[in-house]
Amino acid sequence: MELVNRTEAPEYKRIEEVKVPAIATLTMDNRQPLYWINAGQQPVIRLEIIFEAGAWYEPLPGLSTLAMKMLTEGTRQKTSAQISEYFDRYGAFLEQQSGTNRASLTVYGLTKHLPSILPMIQEMLLDSVIPERELNHQKNITLQTLRVNLEKNNFVASRLIREKIFGKNHPYGHNQSPETLEAIQRDGVETYYRQRIRQKPFRVVVAGQITETEIALINQYLGHQVVEVPVSDNGADKTVNSDSSAVLLEKEDSLQSSIRLGRLLFTRNHPDYFPTLVLNEVLGGYFGSRLMKNIREEKGFTYGIWSNLAMHPNEGTLLMGTDVKRENTQETLDEIWKEIRRLRDEPVPESELETVRNYMAGSYVGNLNTPFEIADRYKTVLFEGLPADYINTYIERMRAVTAEQVQAMANRYLSDGSLIEVVVGGK
Numbered sequence: 001m002e003l004v005n006r007t008e009a010p011e012y013k014r015i016e017e018v019k020v021p022a023i024a025t026l027t028m029d030n031r032q033p034l035y036w037i038n039a040g041q042q043p044v045i046r047l048e049i050i051f052e053a054g055a056w057y058e059p060l061p062g063l064s065t066l067a068m069k070m071l072t073e074g075t076r077q078k079t080s081a082q083i084s085e086y087f088d089r090y091g092a093f094l095e096q097q098s099g100t101n102r103a104s105l106t107v108y109g110l111t112k113h114l115p116s117i118l119p120m121i122q123e124m125l126l127d128s129v130i131p132e133r134e135l136n137h138q139k140n141i142t143l144q145t146l147r148v149n150l151e152k153n154n155f156v157a158s159r160l161i162r163e164k165i166f167g168k169n170h171p172y173g174h175n176q177s178p179e180t181l182e183a184i185q186r187d188g189v190e191t192y193y194r195q196r197i198r199q200k201p202f203r204v205v206v207a208g209q210i211t212e213t214e215i216a217l218i219n220q221y222l223g224h225q226v227v228e229v230p231v232s233d234n235g236a237d238k239t240v241n242s243d244s245s246a247v248l249l250e251k252e253d254s255l256q257s258s259i260r261l262g263r264l265l266f267t268r269n270h271p272d273y274f275p276t277l278v279l280n281e282v283l284g285g286y287f288g289s290r291l292m293k294n295i296r297e298e299k300g301f302t303y304g305i306w307s308n309l310a311m312h313p314n315e316g317t318l319l320m321g322t323d324v325k326r327e328n329t330q331e332t333l334d335e336i337w338k339e340i341r342r343l344r345d346e347p348v349p350e351s352e353l354e355t356v357r358n359y360m361a362g363s364y365v366g367n368l369n370t371p372f373e374i375a376d377r378y379k380t381v382l383f384e385g386l387p388a389d390y391i392n393t394y395i396e397r398m399r400a401v402t403a404e405q406v407q408a409m410a411n412r413y414l415s416d417g418s419l420i421e422v423v424v425g426g427k
Helices: 063-072 080-089 111-127 132-149 153-166 178-183 186-196 212-222 273-285 290-298 326-345 350-366 371-383 390-399 403-413
Strands: 024-027 033-038 044-051 093-098 103-110 202-208 247-250 256-264 305-311 316-325 420-425
Touching (some): 033 212, 044 212, 063 093, 063 103, 063 111, 063 132, 063 186, 103 111, 153 247, 153 420, 273 326, 273 350, 273 403, 290 305, 326 403, 350 390, 350 403
Antiparallel strands (some): 024 033, 256 316
């Protein structure tokens, strides 16, 4: 047996491209699209039914989330307990999510149980009765969670930066409050359910071990539902109204401060997306980033500091954040700007840039291991109108970014005064 020489690093293989299974498409009998990926080694399946819903369409923040949660809380035939027992019987479980521009009902289970699961899914989508008792229970849970979170500096700082970037009345900046949650009543939830979910346009995304038999079953149950034209939206003003003034929310008893810096950007379709993505990674997108080396390793001010690009179908943002001792707040802000100015004034050395490219390539491929992860990438392509080859050309386009482009993006999007500053705690 040959011993491994552990004094030598393992051979490194540069990742140049990624190839994922193609996604298949079917227009169901009711003209709703069905996308599926047949992959994986286990006989499991994930079925997602995705609606044009979420913050973009809700008149009150939190309404869409409650409406989605109520899908499992009772139908004309079954109580919430019976629905839960039904899925437990087949070893399946449900998730309901509501985001900025879409909401989804997702079921995970064994492929062989799909014929038994689909009738219950159909019943929940078409015959939800939104019981008053269960709605009040969900409201109370949400309300108590919100009240607890509002005591946390990092939660408040994240709310404030979104509000400052988009404006208080924009769907992305309109935050939940105890008052808005209390204002949500059963009639409002039922109206939203009928306007955005029940018999309204949807897309189905399926991943796992599936065959034409399962696809035919899905079409049988979901492809024969009547689909009506939805209400356009909630009529709210969608104009971004950024407020660039800094926010300092003092908390006298707070030992730490939460810092957020951010600005409005663009969507993934923008020509500056990939150069700005690499810029973000260099600045604070991974553990070896410049902000981590400075603020964590050299100064010892924090356990972690980050920056990221948050992309939505309509808008995008660049955000940075960290938590530090109150007395280190101003010096942390000064050091963040010091690193930003370095990126504006000096090209990133090729060795550092290559390390970042390699990390980004490995991270991207590492998140394409399962059929569910591949489906998640395809959802980004489908819902954000990206080119069909976006996934397979991602690494090539990322690796093509040069140091000159990174510097140009830093000067274009990280100029002095371009970032909104929020501090919760104190300086």
